[in-house]
Amino acid sequence: MDFALSDEQQMIADTARAFFSENATCERTRQAMAAGGADAGIDRELWRAFCTDLGLSGVGIAEAAGGAGLGLVELALVAEAAGAQVAALPMLGSLALCAQAVAAGGTAAQRDAILPALLSGEAIAAYVHDPALRAEGDLLTGESRFVLHGGAAQWFVVTSNSGAWIVPADAPGVTVRIQTTMDQTRPLACVTLTGAQGQPLTDPPAAIARAHTCGFITLAAEALGGAQATLDRTVAYAMERVQFGRPIASFQAYKHRLADMMIEIEQARSAVWWAACAADEASDEADLAVHAAKAFCADTYFMCAGNMIQLHGGIGFTWEHDAHLYFKRSRAIMSSLGDGAWHREQVATHILGALA
DSSP states (O other), X not given: OOOSOOHHHHHHHHHHHHHHHHHOOHHHHHHHHHOOGGGTTOOHXXXXXXXXXXXXXXXXXXXXXXXXXXXHHHHHHHHHHHHHTTOOOOIIIIIIIIIHHHHHHSOHHHHHHHHHHHHHTSSOEEEEEOTTOEEETTEEEEEEEEEETGGGOSEEEEEOSSOEEEEETTSTTEEEEEOOOSSTTSOEEEEEXXXXXXXXXXXXXXXXXXXXXXXXXHHHHHHHHHHHHXXXXXXXXXXHOEETXXXXXXXXXXXXXXXXXXXXXXXXXXXXXXXXXXXXXXXXXXXXXXXXXXXXHHHHHHXXXXXXXXXXXXXGGSTTSTHHHHHHHHHHHHHTTXXXXXXXXXXXXXXXXXXO
16 A cells, blocks of 8 residues: 555645635635525535536546546545635535445436536535435435535435435425534535435445445545644744744744644544545455544544634634634534544444454
8 A cells, every 4th residue: 555646646636735725715615604595605616616627526436437537545635625725615415425426326327317417516416314214116205414515406315224316306205404504614404305206326335335435535634634724824823923022833832732733633644545545445444444534534623623723812713713614614524424433433343343
């Protein structure tokens, strides 16, 4: 397993970082947060530019299915760059979960009908998982209360413990209720299905496994990018802020907090690349690695975002400062796609099972 980026991967990382740094400004993020209706939490102009100009919306999807033909290392690089700017995009739900699920488990007709619209940014899909979903033939009944960007979706990819389906958002029997969400860049909706007709995917286990792997890696990489940004911004502030005649970065207690953040971030970086490489290489460690990466990186981001607020002093607690954007995103990542306790339980199960 080689953790050094190739020249092509480094170019992708640099391109994605430059794109998001230039376009995903905090001013635009706040505008997206203030939007209502289907546009809530989505920077539509940024989304179109990401999908069409950057051309990396199909990362991790085979070229035959209309994707870029790259792997999950490249997906992690893009997600890290987006996370560093707290970009207001439906990348996690529409691309990392839904598009990957359809590409892995859908029929050729389903891929042709849905993937071009998702990868071009013309449409958005949302991922609905309900373990208790009831299926009577193709008629689905169930509910999921925390569906990412559910209010903006044209399609839902619906999964349970027994199957996977595609459901148009405007199909009879589908009800969407927008929720009040702490992280306004990632709005949630309650989606209720009452006898809604779904199109079954041909290989549900493959679709669900691929969606969850890509989702976990995307969240871990976003958390890594966000954590690194909180450290970089806090260091820059500490070099400028003067107390008692010298920069506060020179105080030992302050430096210790920054050092703690850096150590955790470097461990998180290793966890992300381990997970992405293991998944790309279909390693026996892949399932263990993605659970470990999601849990560790989410915890690291939350710790770093909290430190960012405290180390900025009084200004860090204000609505006008960007620290709260990072803190809220970090808290959302902690609870998305399973909390840390659940992921650590999966890690323990893998390790103890291997020792049995």
